[in-house]
Amino acid sequence: MEHPQSPDVTELPEVVRRVLEFKEARRKQLAQLPPEEKVRIIVEMQKWARAAHIATGRPPTPVWNLEVLMRRADEPPNQV
Secondary structure (H helix, E strand, C coil), rough: CCCCCCCCHHHHHHHHHHHHHHHHHHHHHHCCCHHHHHHHHHHHHHHHHHHHHHHHHCCCCCCCCHHHHHHHHHCCCCCC
């Protein structure tokens, strides 16, 4: 499957080009992280979302417990 052709970024203002270049570099950097670090980042984002919900009077959202998740990852799979 072909990717849609990217727009010509040379016509964009310098600041926009720099933002897009940074964004692409950051995504590549994040893709190289080990799975454990990616999960840690997700948990941090869950904490931010939970705090925002509480601050605005909405029900708090769940936050994964990393200790429990890591223990489960070390356990053998359940036999059915």
